[in-house]
Amino acid sequence: MSIIIPVFNGHNFILNCLRSIENQDNEEVEVIVVNDGSTDDTKNIVENATFENITLKMINQSNKGVSSARNTGIREARGKYLLFLDADDTLIPNILFETKKILVQHNPDLILGKTSSASQSSLTNDKTKRIDMNIAVEKVLNGETGGYLGCKIFKRNISKEVMFDKNINICEDLYFTLLFLLRSNKIFWFKEPLYNYTQRVDSISHSFSNLIDENNNWKYVTVISKIQEKFHKYPVAEKYIYRTLISYEIDGIITLLSHPDNYLTLKKLRYQLRKEIPKIFLKQNISFFQSIVAVSLAFVPIAILRKIKQKIKD
Structure with missing residues (x-):
């Protein structure tokens, strides 16, 4: 070895x-x-x-x-x-x-x-x-x-x-x-x-919610999308990958609502999520609640979403 x-x-x-x-x-x-x-x-x-x-x-x-x-x-x-x-x-x-x-x-x-x-x-x-x-x-x-x-x-x-x-x-x-x-x-x-496994303070975090750098947020979703393309011949496996993709898009949008400096990335993630909406309700392992959250994050105005998040935090 x-x-x-x-x-x-x-x-x-x-x-x-x-x-x-x-x-x-x-x-x-x-x-x-x-x-x-x-x-x-x-x-x-x-x-x-x-x-x-x-x-x-x-x-x-x-x-x-x-x-x-x-x-x-x-x-x-x-x-x-x-x-x-x-x-x-x-x-x-x-x-x-x-x-x-x-x-x-x-x-x-x-x-x-x-x-x-x-x-x-x-x-x-x-x-x-x-x-x-x-x-x-x-x-x-x-x-x-x-x-x-x-x-x-x-x-x-x-x-x-x-x-x-x-x-x-x-x-x-x-x-x-x-x-x-x-x-x-x-x-x-x-x-x-x-x-x-050791996670050092100065190492790159594996938690998506901590990746608030504009490029890192978008790269993360881009990588999952590339993986999804590779697994189109494996329907069961592709469902797990699709669920992961939707989860990261949702988490990314929720995270970036608190970071106005990353507005462009927030817009890109919302646009990406909108493209997925027609398929979301057809995927068996996307819960109904997650589907409703995805639709809301994709289409509700950003200003309203930020107010909702702030009220939840308060």
Whole structure:
């Protein structure tokens, strides 16, 4: 297995990440650290550290972003399977040994593990279960595994075909995961977390409601729309994606009602939602209440919506 770790200015936590890999019950792995233009001591710390059971390779490149760094790691990797970690994440003890059993026995294209915050799955009492495309998409979009890369194991030959889109700097992990699913035949659900996820104060938030930057709001909806286009051949999966798209459009409009500086993005989101209205009532997994909210947010004047929101807050 190859573990790919993109890092930018990670001198405070990169060693903890690497030690968590080193302590994986003598499981030999290839670790590729892609130093994406760090300006701190990250490079020296990694180069001067010594490890057992790790074949460590460090690649230094100018700052090109996390997608480019991950693509660099994919091109350099030699393992049959890939696991992506952020530099401030750590692996769960013994987890590589546990997942290796699945890799050897089933030769999957993709393993989906739980996020550490996901509730217990009701899918099966077994720890491991093969699932189909529709269930996999549902688990990605309902948060059980999410778009987070650290709780997934990808077959490398498929990753070389998919790669990360360097033009997407929001939800790039979700986009990659769902595109990977389209090329996967054998998908396994592993009902445990694979890693400890750390959300730093200075990292990009995964919560849409916190993304009040004009470009980020619009990019988020744009990415979900692109995903929707890719899944038109999978009606059940497409329903989950459509529900996510509508939810993010609604959340984005509600959020931006409190941010008058982002008026143009608010208008774009309302226009996008208006285009969806004819289809909303035909989708089985869009609730009636959500449909009414969507219609109101799409057509009620912004000034009135802002007054309503203020009254609710008060």
